[in-house]
Amino acid sequence: xxxxxxxxxxxxxxxxxxxxxxxxxxxxxxxxxxxxxxxxxxxxxxxxxxxxxxxxxxxxxxxxxxxxxxxxxxxxxxxxxxxxxxxxxxxxxxxxxxxxxxxxxxxxxxxxxxxxxxxxxxxxxxxxxxxxxxxxxxxxxxxxxxxxxxxxxxxxxxxxxxxxxxxxxxxxxxxxxxxxxxxxxxxxxxxxxxxxxxxxxxxxxxxxxxxxxxxxxxxxxxxxxxxxxxxxxxxxxxxxxxxxxxxxxxxxxxxxxxxxxxxxxxxxxxxxxxxxxxxxxxxxxxxxxxxxxxxxxxxxxxxxxxxxxxxxxxxxxxxxxxxxxx
Amino acid sequence: xxxxxxxxxxxxxxxxxxxxxxxxxxxxxxxxxxxxxxxxxxxxxxxxxxxxxxxxxxxxxxxxxxxxxxxxxxxxxxxxxxxxxxxxxxxxxxxxxxxxxxxxxxxxxxxxxxxxxxxxxxxxxxxxxxxxxxxxxxxxxxxxxxxxxxxxxxxxxxxxxxxxxxxxxxxxxxxxxxxxxxxxxxxxxxxxxxxxxxxxxxxxxxxxxxxxxxxxxxxxxxxxxxxxxxxxxxxxxxxxxxxxxxxxxxxxxxxxxxxxxxxxxxxxxxxxxxxxxxxxxxxxxxxxxxxxxxxxxxxxxxxxxxxxxxxxxxxxxxxxxxxxxxxxxxxxxxxxxxxxxxxxxxxxxxxxxxxxxxxxxxxxxxxxxxxxxxxxxxxxxxxxxxxxxxxxxxxxxxxxxxxxxxxxxxxxxxxxxxxxxxxxxxxxxxxxxxxxxxxxxxxxxxxxxxxxxxxxxxxxxxxxxxxxxxxxxxxxxxxxxxxxxxxxxxxxxxxxxxxxxxxxxxxxxxxxxxxxxxxxxxxxxxxxxxxxxxxxxxxxxxxxxxxxxxxxxxxxxxxxxxxxx
Numbered sequence: 001x002x003x004x005x006x007x008x009x010x011x012x013x014x015x016x017x018x019x020x021x022x023x024x025x026x027x028x029x030x031x032x033x034x035x036x037x038x039x040x041x042x043x044x045x046x047x048x049x050x051x052x053x054x055x056x057x058x059x060x061x062x063x064x065x066x067x068x069x070x071x072x073x074x075x076x077x078x079x080x081x082x083x084x085x086x087x088x089x090x091x092x093x094x095x096x097x098x099x100x101x102x103x104x105x106x107x108x109x110x111x112x113x114x115x116x117x118x119x120x121x122x123x124x125x126x127x128x129x130x131x132x133x134x135x136x137x138x139x140x141x142x143x144x145x146x147x148x149x150x151x152x153x154x155x156x157x158x159x160x161x162x163x164x165x166x167x168x169x170x171x172x173x174x175x176x177x178x179x180x181x182x183x184x185x186x187x188x189x190x191x192x193x194x195x196x197x198x199x200x201x202x203x204x205x206x207x208x209x210x211x212x213x214x215x216x217x218x219x220x221x222x223x224x225x226x227x228x229x230x231x232x233x234x235x236x237x238x239x240x241x242x243x244x245x246x247x248x249x250x251x252x253x254x255x256x257x258x259x260x261x262x263x264x265x266x267x268x269x270x271x272x273x274x275x276x277x278x279x280x281x282x283x284x285x286x287x288x289x290x291x292x293x294x295x296x297x298x299x300x301x302x303x304x305x306x307x308x309x310x311x312x313x314x315x316x317x318x319x320x321x322x323x324x325x326x
Numbered sequence: 327x328x329x330x331x332x333x334x335x336x337x338x339x340x341x342x343x344x345x346x347x348x349x350x351x352x353x354x355x356x357x358x359x360x361x362x363x364x365x366x367x368x369x370x371x372x373x374x375x376x377x378x379x380x381x382x383x384x385x386x387x388x389x390x391x392x393x394x395x396x397x398x399x400x401x402x403x404x405x406x407x408x409x410x411x412x413x414x415x416x417x418x419x420x421x422x423x424x425x426x427x428x429x430x431x432x433x434x435x436x437x438x439x440x441x442x443x444x445x446x447x448x449x450x451x452x453x454x455x456x457x458x459x460x461x462x463x464x465x466x467x468x469x470x471x472x473x474x475x476x477x478x479x480x481x482x483x484x485x486x487x488x489x490x491x492x493x494x495x496x497x498x499x500x501x502x503x504x505x506x507x508x509x510x511x512x513x514x515x516x517x518x519x520x521x522x523x524x525x526x527x528x529x530x531x532x533x534x535x536x537x538x539x540x541x542x543x544x545x546x547x548x549x550x551x552x553x554x555x556x557x558x559x560x561x562x563x564x565x566x567x568x569x570x571x572x573x574x575x576x577x578x579x580x581x582x583x584x585x586x587x588x589x590x591x592x593x594x595x596x597x598x599x600x601x602x603x604x605x606x607x608x609x610x611x612x613x614x615x616x617x618x619x620x621x622x623x624x625x626x627x628x629x630x631x632x633x634x635x636x637x638x639x640x641x642x643x644x645x646x647x648x649x650x651x652x653x654x655x656x657x658x659x660x661x662x663x664x665x666x667x668x669x670x671x672x673x674x675x676x677x678x679x680x681x682x683x684x685x686x687x688x689x690x691x692x693x694x695x696x697x698x699x700x701x702x703x704x705x706x707x708x709x710x711x712x713x714x715x716x717x718x719x720x721x722x723x724x725x726x727x728x729x730x731x732x733x734x735x736x737x738x739x740x741x742x743x744x745x746x747x748x749x750x751x752x753x754x755x756x757x758x759x760x761x762x763x764x765x766x767x768x769x770x771x772x773x774x775x776x777x778x779x780x781x782x783x784x785x786x787x788x789x790x791x792x793x794x795x796x797x798x799x800x801x802x803x804x805x806x807x808x809x810x811x812x813x814x815x816x817x818x819x820x821x822x823x824x825x826x827x828x829x830x831x832x833x834x835x836x837x838x839x840x841x842x843x844x845x846x847x848x849x850x851x852x853x854x855x856x857x858x859x860x861x862x863x864x865x866x867x868x869x870x871x872x873x874x875x876x877x878x879x880x881x882x883x884x885x886x887x888x889x890x891x
Contacts, residue, residue, distance in 0.1 A: 129578035134595060138574060150644040181707025181730035184719035185642055194647055203710045210718035217644060246647045250654040252637040255645035304708045318641045318729060324567045324634030326627050 003238040006229045009094070010101035016088040017063060017099055020072060023082045024061070024107045031058035032112045032132055035104055037096035039065040040273075041118040042074055043266065046168040048118050049078065055122070056131035057114065061107060063099045065090050082107075090277075094232075101229050108224035112136040115220050115234050116258065119171075122149055122220065123311045124256035125322040138325055139223070146237070147221040148245030149256035152319060153199045154178050154308065155263040155300035164265045171261035172308060178259075179203070180306040180317045183216065193217060193236040193243035200263075200300040205289040214286055218258055219245055254323030257314055263300060329438050329512070330355040330415035332404035334397065335423035336390060338596035339364065339372045342423030346382055348606045352431035355381040355412040359400040362389035383411055393475050395535040397509070398544045405518055416442065419512045424593040425562060426575075426605055434561075434589045438512070445517050445553050448507030448560045449546040466538040467504045468495045499526075499533050507546040510562035510592070520552040521545065563588035563620050565627040568635050573627055577601055582626065588618040640729055640757075642722065656755040657728040662737040662831060663758060666766025666813070669741070670820075671843035675699075681839065682831050684735040690727070691720065691744035706730040713745075720747040728757070735831065742767055742791035749798045758806035761827050764796060765789075765813040765868030769846060772854045782861050789867055796867075812869025820845065 060081045154175040183198035202213035271290045335342040385407045390396045452463045473481040534540040565573040577600040640658025679686040688697030698705040707730030716723045752758045852871040
């Protein structure tokens with residue numbers, strides 16, 4: 001009955017949002033949709049939209065939260081974007097999940113939906129030669145309803161502030177490094193999903209308190225049904241069967257990665273601001289840990305960092321898998 | 327003398343029309359069966375699209391559902407029309423709407439003209455079929471299947487179970503030997519008409535209409551009645567995954583498909599623009615004219631199936647997290663654990679690295695930090711030496727380390743002062759080689775400058791921990807290669823056990839060890855143990871140490887490395 005609770009919550013929170021531009025009537029039956037919340041992300045949006053348009057996304061649904069940098073205006077002019085806005089607290093809406101759950105319930109039924117943040121970029125097997133449509137067609141043919149993609153924190157070599165990011169630029173020209181093999185996995189018995197921690201954030205910001213390290217497991221791509229609901233960000237959802245994106249009998253299911261372009265020069269000011277607002281998860285523990293270290297402008301890079309090449313590299317390293325897609 | 331196509335179309339009508347047109351303009355008649363589920367408007371525009379071609383016909387439509395008789399009925403009808411309307415057709419090729427010709431039609435025509443009486447149909451008896459998924463092979467023929475597998479899975483499975491329990495058996499019509507095979511065949515007019523005009527056809531049809539997936543058995547079985555000239559293989563390249571679902575071909579399979587030399591492939595992804603443009607063009611120069619050889623691309627797809635079912639041993643990741651005992655290898659490669667060796671030998675780590683050419687770490691599970699080789703702060707895969715981070719998930723630490731260093735053997739030290747959480751994991755891991763000198767932890771205590779009461783307490787603690795650890799290593803569940811010596815036994819003749827361990831690691835130089843590690847002096851160690859005993863503690867893991875070490879008295883610390891010839 002947990003699911004009912006989240007759904008009622010989403011229903012209550014719907015009034016916090018105001019529609020700015022609603023182009024959802026242009027959504028065609030087989031369209032692939034992106035759902036996203038954004039706050040002061042103007043600089044990231046041009047590349048974000050281009051990346052997912054090229055991948056084959058047909059329509060974007062944004063919830064913009066109290067921005068003052070032109071995010072709202074920029075999104076409103078995009079032909080394939082439907083935009084809602086909210087001044088209410090991000091935290092009170094369970095970090096945007098309530099808002100998105102409501103919008104997805106209304107507009108996503110029967111569609112393949114990708115729920116990502118503006119700094120998350122999906123990589124999946126064969127994404128250099130096949131579009132997202134090939135993946136969703138294959139998932140449909142295989143009767144698979146959800147697709148897992150672990151969050152892979154990307155970072156630059158050298159202090160974050162040393163290479164400024166400009167709008168429209170591929171963020172992975174700067175943040176092109178990642179941790180290849182320091183991830184820890186446990187099973188969440190309540191929801192049946194895996195709980196993955198590790199990566200540069202665990203080793204730099206939480207070496208003494210690993211339990212607090214942020215979760216990296218994500219299930220961003222789902223063939224949405226009205227009755228579904230995300231629980232905690234896109235880490236897990238209900239009904240529980242959708243969380244079973246991993247094989248328990250030794251085999252590998254197909255999976256992707258969400259390249260996380262969080263650690264750019266935009267990060268330090270953002271972290272300071274977020275700490276001020278106290279609108280993040282678990283009493284903003286994460287951001288407090290960042291702020292402590294960020295004063296010294298840290299370098300996440302180490303000599304064992306791996307430089308990103310392509311999805312095949314991630315598959316060889318065992319961070320994602322082709323499963324039986326060939 | 328020609329080949330005609332019977333084509334079964336369900337979805338992506340545009341692509342089907344493209345392929346049908348390709349065949350038709352190359353002077354191959356095509357009869358198309360369109361699924362009745364396709365709505366009337368789409369059907370109309372589809373027929374209009376092909377209306378200009380006199381050698382394309384459409385036949386009576388059935389509503390098709392996978393695994394049912396409707397697919398056989400559709401192929402029968404389409405073949406009948408094809409044979410009746412186009413008397414020059416000699417071979418009938420059954421294809422689907424998602425098939426794509428890979429070689430010029432003329433090559434197919436030549437190939438078939440050279441084999442005018444051959445039926446190309448995969449047809450194997452049920453005993454010899456390895457690829458049926460879900461365990462239904464002979465049962466397909468002797469059970470009844472009134473429930474839809476797609477829509478009423480539970481009822482389907484339940485009824486199969488019920489029939490198994492009841493030992494239910496339908497009678498197979500006399501004279502038929504059940505055969506199975508790919509549903510995409512190419513039969514001669516002679517054989518096909520014999521099947522379709524058989525006086526007993528009604529009887530056979532009635533029987534097969536209740537068989538499960540009859541399109542994989544109807545023609546495959548009946549062909550055996552009328553022809554002996556059977557090539558038991560399909561001319562259509564079609565690969566199946568572990569659930570019996572066809573693999574789909576995409577643009578990036580272009581080279582693979584070319585190299586297969588097959589005539590037709592399925593299933594093609596409808597949006598595979600490059601494949602359709604490339605293979606439907608009339609440019610035949612790229613082809614070698616070789617015999618079809620689907621084996622060339624088998625490897626890719628059988629690897630995919632293996633990855634999905636077995637996975638990569640020792641890998642734990644977001645889409646592979648095996649339940650206990652289903653790991654197919656707890657770790658990805660072999661490694662060695664040494665317990666008590668650094669305590670007994672002064673330079674053991676350097677020595678081991680030198681003679682085995684492996685990566686030698688210190689106490690990876692040490693209480694202060696993970697002692698990576700060379701005491702690096704960060705190691706392969708960006709693993710850090712924080713003890714907190716390691717102890718948060720000790721097993722992941724081990725499996726990550728071994729996975730990250732694939733191709734290089736890892737050795738590390740272990741002891742009772744370390745985090746013991748991995749005891750069971752390494753004991754159950756066949757990749758682990760564990761060598762223990764029990765009681766060697768007492769040597770550093772012997773040399774320590776602490777108060778004797780503290781030493782006594784510490785000795786009791788370490789002994790308790792190591793005893794438990796050795797119990798684990800000696801349990802019936804242990805799969806690691808475990809060797810345990812007492813300290814007393816080991817120092818009697820240290821070279822022999824060392825040689826055994828090194829040989830097993832398979833170091834590059836297979837010859838005898840010429841250089842030994844430097845052993846610390848144990849003068850007075852027997853007395854030290856006696857003192858512990860006198861204080862009421864019983865040190866037993868070291869084995870029998872005489873109090874009076876007179877035979878070892880002559881040795882001095884540090885001892886010189888000695889040579890063994």
